[in-house]
Amino acid sequence: PGGNRPPLRRARAAAADRRLGWLLLTPTLVILLAVTAFPLAYNVWNSVRHVKLTDPAADGFAGLGNYRALFADAAFRQALIRTLLFTAVSVFTQIVAGLVVALVLHRRFRGRGWVRAAVLVPWAVPTVVAATSWKTMLDPQTGFVNQALSALHLPGADTNWLGGEWTAWVAIGATDAWKTVPFVAIILLAGLQVIPDELYEAARIDGASAWQTFWRVTLPLLRPALLVALIFRTLSALLVFDVVFILTGGGPGNTTETLSYINWREFLVETDFGTGGALSVVLVVLALLVAAGYVRIFRTDRGEETR
DSSP states (O other), X not given: OGGGHHHHHHHHHHHHHHHHHHHHHHHHHHHHIIIIIHHHHHHHHHHTEEOBXXXXXXXXXXXXXXXXXXXXXXXXXXXXXXXHHHHHHHHHHHHHHHHHHHXXXXXXXXXXXXXXXXXXXXXXXXXXXXXXHHHHHTOTTTOHHHHHHHHTTOTTTTOOTTTSHHHHHHHHHHHHHHHHHHHHHHHHHHHHHTSOHHHHHHHHHTTOOHHHHIIIIIHHHTHHHHHHHHHHHHHHHHTOOHHHHHHTTTOSTTTTOOHHHHHHIIIIISOBHHHHXXXXXXXXXXXXXXXXXXXXXXXXXXXXGGO
């Protein structure tokens, strides 16, 4: 019995450490539950009820009626398609652009520190300020973009960028990319910096080309950083609102309305908390599915799948 005392003491000490850890985490967990779980639960509750501030008589249980009405709405289906297309195009282009920028910043050259700091400036600018600046630059009469195109004798100098459906989406995509490509680049740069130089030296000794080295050394070891960047950017693109709100206000017509824009309109313009709650739940489920899909695709420990 005496020989069992040290393991018993270690087990008790480990249990005490776990209790202390949970005790220290409790305030943070309570705050997270207050700011995330409660609003989510409240939206779920609203989504199965008729709640409209301008129609007090509409209060009552709706079941799945709000969801059925939502998916039957042509405006919702069109916004869903626009949001998914915008997400696919913007995430692909921004990941590629961010990877190129990260690879350039990873190389040694004079003034690299200054360049890295300059790259961070667009990301540090508040989105409202960035979108307002781009809206000013895209003004068809006094904007910098059309003036520059005219001075360089390039096509598009007379384009009303925010007045057409496709040009408006180009403007939204350019503004979003200017703001977020530096963020992607910094994440991928952090991933590049933890790859040992010895692996590149071994690849050179083996006669691997630059492309082979990138494809077989850099890209596989960059998967964790790519996963983080993809999750953050995809979720941000799925929930894009502020850039659309400032640049186009959902126009021209409703051709640039996204799911988040419709959600804002249902909550704060139509004051329909039932439909707004249902749309919020759809957005949360969509975001969770995307995140789970990325984690499954980029899972590095394949042994976990067989457990």
